[in-house]
Structures are given as structure tokens and as C-alpha cells.
Amino acid sequence: MDAKFNSIVKSEKKENSYSIIPISTNEKPDVAEFLRKFFFCDEPLNVAIKLLEEKESTQKLEDYCIDYLRYGLTLMAVSQSGDIMGVILNNIMRREDCKINGNENGDETENCSKFKDIVVLLDKIKGEANLFTRYPNVNRVMEIKIVAVNEVYRGQGVCKALVDKTKELALKMECQMIYVECTSHFSAKAVERLGFQCIYSLAYQDYKNGQGEVVFSTHLPHTCAKVLVLPLLVERKSTDHLPTLFKDFNKNRKYLLFKDSTLNYSGKMEVSSKYLFNVEPITQSDRQEVISFLRKFFYRDEPLIIALNIMDDVEAMSKFEDYCNKLLNEELSLKAVNPNGDIIGVILNGIKCKLIKNDDDIEDNTKFQEIKSLLRKIDQEANVFGLYPNVCRLIEIDIVSVDFAYRGRGVCQALFEKTKDLAIKQKCSMIYVECSSYFSAKAAEKLGYHCIYTMFYKDYVNNKGEEIFKPPSPHNYSKVYVSPI
Known part of the structure; x- marks a missing residue:
């Protein structure tokens, strides 16, 4: 150079x-x-x-x-x-x-x-x-x-x-x-x-x-x-007139984005154009591409991963990816893709049942175990089935991630909406999400989700009274949100 x-x-x-x-x-x-x-x-x-x-x-x-x-x-x-x-x-x-x-x-x-x-x-x-x-x-x-x-x-x-x-x-x-x-x-x-x-x-x-x-x-x-x-003058147009797209969901909709053109410059500004993105089920053939997407856009942003420097721990990251793969095995996860077929967002979901205990928490000695222990405590103290005794089956949003370039452009909302459609088909009466990030919590609130539990990271300490998670500001707490269906 x-x-x-x-x-x-x-x-x-x-x-x-x-x-x-x-x-x-x-x-x-x-x-x-x-x-x-x-x-x-x-x-x-x-x-x-x-x-x-x-x-x-x-x-x-x-x-x-x-x-x-x-x-x-x-x-x-x-x-x-x-x-x-x-x-x-x-x-x-x-x-x-x-x-x-x-x-x-x-x-x-x-x-x-x-x-x-x-x-x-x-x-x-x-x-x-x-x-x-x-x-x-x-x-x-x-x-x-x-x-x-x-x-x-x-x-x-x-x-x-x-x-x-x-x-x-x-x-x-x-x-x-x-x-x-x-x-x-x-x-x-x-x-x-x-x-x-x-x-x-x-x-x-x-x-x-x-x-x-x-x-x-x-x-x-x-x-x-x-x-x-x-x-700037920004033109916004309704998408209500657009044709249907999804045959596997109750609500069929295409989603509107601004096209991210080549940005080649030759003295003239190109006129920006628009296109549609799709929300589709994640298939087994998508697995490696989804994991690569998470490595690029989720792992580096997730406050708990950052707090423990898990990205530097090969064994812990392997355990985390095993966890993601297990979620994909449930075949309830979705991806947002642009017309080029590129993944621009993912949402990984699972089913949570009142009478079925989740026994997948095999103890290990990695940093990822610390995250699992925190999430287990949050889940127990939130006590969603105790708060809602008539709810027996719900869909749990485990991970949501959107490509940096597409954030704030409706991709997250589209993934949440399609998850709701999926929850209805799965005969779930509620959607449940634990938000460890300040921004994901704000996103859930904007979509009308109701907070039922909050844990401040400073209050989660080990046997010596030391804080376990010190994520960067503004990530000061983890919240649990629900949306009855």
C-alpha cells in the first residue's frame, strides 16, 4: 500500500x-x-x-x-x-x-x-x-x-x-x-x-x-x-396495492425496500429505484448461510457475547452455534431475502409448552454456559405460564438479526409479523421474546409487545458479589416481552 x-x-x-x-x-x-x-x-x-x-x-x-x-x-x-x-x-x-x-x-x-x-x-x-x-x-x-x-x-x-x-x-x-x-x-x-x-x-x-x-x-x-x-425530501408510498407472495402463511404481503444500487459514479447521480424483499422459511439447505449471517451481523452486536468476549473463545462460539443449529432444526425460523437471494435478516423461533420442560441445558465449562444460566434465570423469574395460566403453548423468538445496511427499513417488523402468522398456524396463543439488547427491546415495544419482566445486569452477580455481565451502554438490562394472539 x-x-x-x-x-x-x-x-x-x-x-x-x-x-x-x-x-x-x-x-x-x-x-x-x-x-x-x-x-x-x-x-x-x-x-x-x-x-x-x-x-x-x-x-x-x-x-x-x-x-x-x-x-x-x-x-x-x-x-x-x-x-x-x-x-x-x-x-x-x-x-x-x-x-x-x-x-x-x-x-x-x-x-x-x-x-x-x-x-x-x-x-x-x-x-x-x-x-x-x-x-x-x-x-x-x-x-x-x-x-x-x-x-x-x-x-x-x-x-x-x-x-x-x-x-x-x-x-x-x-x-x-x-x-x-x-x-x-x-x-x-x-x-x-x-x-x-x-x-x-x-x-x-x-x-x-x-x-x-x-x-x-x-x-x-x-x-x-x-x-x-x-x-432531504423522502417519498413514502403505500404497499397495500402490491400482489400477494406467501402461500404458506395466512397474511400474504410483499415488503418494500429501497434498492441499494452499485453506487458507481461517473459524474451523474443515478435515480434510486425500489424493490420487494421476501420473508421465507429457513430450510436445511440455508443452514450454513444463516450461520455465516449470524457471525457477521449478530455475534458482534449481541451485548452478552460482547460482555464476555465470547468471540475470542472458539469452544464457547462452537457451543453457541450448536444452540443456533438446534433452533433451526425446529423448522420455525424465517429469513428475509432480497431479489438477489441475499439474506438481509433472520429470526430464529422455537415452541415453548407449559407442560414440557426444556431439558437441553447440558452443563459445560464454556462462557456460553454463563449466558445459558442467565437466560434460564430470566425465564424462571419471568414465569410466563404463571402470569398467564390460560396459555399452554407459545412461540418463542430466540434470535433476531438484520443486516446493518437494512436496519430501520421494516425488515425486523416483517420478520415479527410473519412469526405471528406462523404462531397462529402452530396453534400458539402468545409470542414470547427475551431481549438482552436495548435496541431489540425498543423494537419489541414499538411493535406493541408488553414487558412482563426486567433484570438489570448490575444485579446479576456471582458468589463473590461480582457482576458477571458488563455490556456496553445502553445495554443495561434484559427484558421479557409478550404479545398475546
């Missing part, structure tokens, strides 16, 4: 044809190297506090940037020879997520003092800009986190192309606005030229520590941080 980038730096400035393409996880090393060369060294806040001199903060900054690749919303400009010319890292910001207190990195910045200084400033800026109070009708926003362009290609429209494609992506994701925090004078000027409006500004000389000292003494012309927004 060094030779590749050096050849770019030495080339003469001239017009270049290029493509804007999504960044895949395979390109993490190349993107990280690009950011080191063309973002970390130029960013005014990094320069002001000499962040790159602190190894822990530098690594944390790199991890922070690369982590956004997993959401599938990041793009890069690539020359005909395959060189990266620029990157843009994006994320979806939702009203309900911004009600959560605390910074997005939690306590992880404690040993990275310089990076923590930046995080605290950005939290203050986001809080005082107060986007969702300013725009009470806006609920979903595309946030541009980082834009960086190779210095050789600056002033040649690369930044504009990246923002244009982000706008197109935002429309497909049904975002009502694009939001960006600009810590650089030049980045603020660039987005202002693209029609963004400034809604907040903070002069660096006014941002001081407890001793009254200016925290960020940035170089001119970088005198302030700005928040700029670009409102």
Missing part, C-alpha cells in the same frame, strides 16, 4: 475518472492506511493536542474510524488504477438512539486521554446542536462522520462526489436529513458550497477546561467547529 499511495502523491494534478464504491470489510487495512496518511495528520483537533504522540489515543481513533465500516454505509472514491482517492464514513442517527445518555465510547476512552478530550468536545457539540429538538418532525438522519481526500486530488470534485453519493444513499435509507460536524474550516466551507446550512457553531477559544485554559489551540484558519445539515 505504501508504494501505491506514494505513486499518487508524486503524480501531477489532473482530471481523473473514478468510481464511488462501497467499502467492504476486506478493505479495512487499506482504508486505515489512507486515514493515517490523509486524515489523522490533517485534522485540526488531532494537530492541536498532538494526539498522534499518544499511542493509545491513536489506536483508539483508528478503531473508532474503522468501526463504521461494519454498518455498510461507507464509500470510497477509487481511481481507474485502483488507488483510493477519498473516503466518507457514514452512520444512521435516529431520534430514539439520541435519547440515550452518555458518549458513544463509554468508558473505553479512560486510558486514551487525548482521544477522550476530542470525544468530550464532540459530545458537547452534538448535545448543544440539539438536532432532534430543532427539527421535531425529523426522526432519521444520515450522519457524515469523516471525509478525507488524498491531497493530490483535492479541489477536483472528489469530496462533492462522495457527499452526492451519501445523499443518494440517505434517500434510499429513508433519512430525512444529512448531518455533519465540521471541525475543519475547509470541510465546513466544502459542505456549505453543497447547500448545507449551519445550525450551530462553537469557537475553540471559548471551549476551556476546569482551569480556564483553552483545550484546543488550533492553527488558523481553524477557529471553530460547526454543525451543518441538509434537509
Whole structure:
């Protein structure tokens, strides 16, 4: 990669044809190297506090940037020879997520003092800009986190192309606005030229520590941080007129998504189109593909897995996958697939009966046993059959996972709706779900599920009185929800 980038730096400035393409996880090393060369060294806040001199903060900054690749919303400009010319890292910001207190990195910045200084400033800026109070009708926003362009290609429209494609992506994701925090004078000027409006500004000389000292003494012309927004017009259409699709369910419906086009850029923005996705039963032939999907989109997000670092424990992960395979054996699980046949979401279900005890909990010495023990305790204390003595048979949602790029687009709701249809066919009188994630709990509430039990992780301790699960914020508890049928 060094030779590749050096050849770019030495080339003469001239017009270049290029493509804007999504960044895949395979390109993490190349993107990280690009950011080191063309973002970390130029960013005014990094320069002001000499962040790159602190190894822990530098690594944390790199991890922070690369982590956004997993959401599938990041793009890069690539020359005909395959060189990266620029990157843009994006994320979806939702009203309900911004009600959560605390910074997005939690306590992880404690040993990275310089990076923590930046995080605290950005939290203050986001809080005082107060986007969702300013725009009470806006609920979903595309946030541009980082834009960086190779210095050789600056002033040649690369930044504009990246923002244009982000706008197109935002429309497909049904975002009502694009939001960006600009810590650089030049980045603020660039987005202002693209029609963004400034809604907040903070002069660096006014941002001081407890001793009254200016925290960020940035170089001119970088005198302030700005928040700029670009409102979007999002068209929503009813799907009631669409033809039926599912023969195996009582309620037949197709589901509408925005098409995720190739995002190739040739100077013209493509017109976004729409298509339907299907919800289908998971078959035995799907098993390996489903497990691969879970590895990519569920294991890395699940709060209990993160809390125990189970991803680093091969034996524990093997036990967890055995558990998932057992659920698939019940043939009650569903998948959402796009027209290309790609899985974009899964829901793994099982039957729970009042008079049949679940005896599959064979003790083992792995970390996964800790999760099973917690779930068993939650199940016992929730006591669903005690609360609802007339319920004898219910369908239990064990796992729900949606591809990062499709979250917030109705996939989870469709999977829940089809599970309800399935529950009716299976003569179940209730749907039951244990939510270990803050976000899955919120999703269940939005769908009308009723909470019957809550356990705070801080209250679940071992024999020494130590907390067993310390998942990252906002995952502070596990909840049990039900929906009578």
C-alpha cells in the first residue's frame, strides 16, 4: 500500500475518472492506511493536542474510524488504477438512539486521554446542536462522520462526489436529513458550497477546561467547529396495492425496500429505484448461510457475547452455534431475502409448552454456559405460564438479526409479523421474546409487545458479589416481552 499511495502523491494534478464504491470489510487495512496518511495528520483537533504522540489515543481513533465500516454505509472514491482517492464514513442517527445518555465510547476512552478530550468536545457539540429538538418532525438522519481526500486530488470534485453519493444513499435509507460536524474550516466551507446550512457553531477559544485554559489551540484558519445539515425530501408510498407472495402463511404481503444500487459514479447521480424483499422459511439447505449471517451481523452486536468476549473463545462460539443449529432444526425460523437471494435478516423461533420442560441445558465449562444460566434465570423469574395460566403453548423468538445496511427499513417488523402468522398456524396463543439488547427491546415495544419482566445486569452477580455481565451502554438490562394472539 505504501508504494501505491506514494505513486499518487508524486503524480501531477489532473482530471481523473473514478468510481464511488462501497467499502467492504476486506478493505479495512487499506482504508486505515489512507486515514493515517490523509486524515489523522490533517485534522485540526488531532494537530492541536498532538494526539498522534499518544499511542493509545491513536489506536483508539483508528478503531473508532474503522468501526463504521461494519454498518455498510461507507464509500470510497477509487481511481481507474485502483488507488483510493477519498473516503466518507457514514452512520444512521435516529431520534430514539439520541435519547440515550452518555458518549458513544463509554468508558473505553479512560486510558486514551487525548482521544477522550476530542470525544468530550464532540459530545458537547452534538448535545448543544440539539438536532432532534430543532427539527421535531425529523426522526432519521444520515450522519457524515469523516471525509478525507488524498491531497493530490483535492479541489477536483472528489469530496462533492462522495457527499452526492451519501445523499443518494440517505434517500434510499429513508433519512430525512444529512448531518455533519465540521471541525475543519475547509470541510465546513466544502459542505456549505453543497447547500448545507449551519445550525450551530462553537469557537475553540471559548471551549476551556476546569482551569480556564483553552483545550484546543488550533492553527488558523481553524477557529471553530460547526454543525451543518441538509434537509432531504423522502417519498413514502403505500404497499397495500402490491400482489400477494406467501402461500404458506395466512397474511400474504410483499415488503418494500429501497434498492441499494452499485453506487458507481461517473459524474451523474443515478435515480434510486425500489424493490420487494421476501420473508421465507429457513430450510436445511440455508443452514450454513444463516450461520455465516449470524457471525457477521449478530455475534458482534449481541451485548452478552460482547460482555464476555465470547468471540475470542472458539469452544464457547462452537457451543453457541450448536444452540443456533438446534433452533433451526425446529423448522420455525424465517429469513428475509432480497431479489438477489441475499439474506438481509433472520429470526430464529422455537415452541415453548407449559407442560414440557426444556431439558437441553447440558452443563459445560464454556462462557456460553454463563449466558445459558442467565437466560434460564430470566425465564424462571419471568414465569410466563404463571402470569398467564390460560396459555399452554407459545412461540418463542430466540434470535433476531438484520443486516446493518437494512436496519430501520421494516425488515425486523416483517420478520415479527410473519412469526405471528406462523404462531397462529402452530396453534400458539402468545409470542414470547427475551431481549438482552436495548435496541431489540425498543423494537419489541414499538411493535406493541408488553414487558412482563426486567433484570438489570448490575444485579446479576456471582458468589463473590461480582457482576458477571458488563455490556456496553445502553445495554443495561434484559427484558421479557409478550404479545398475546
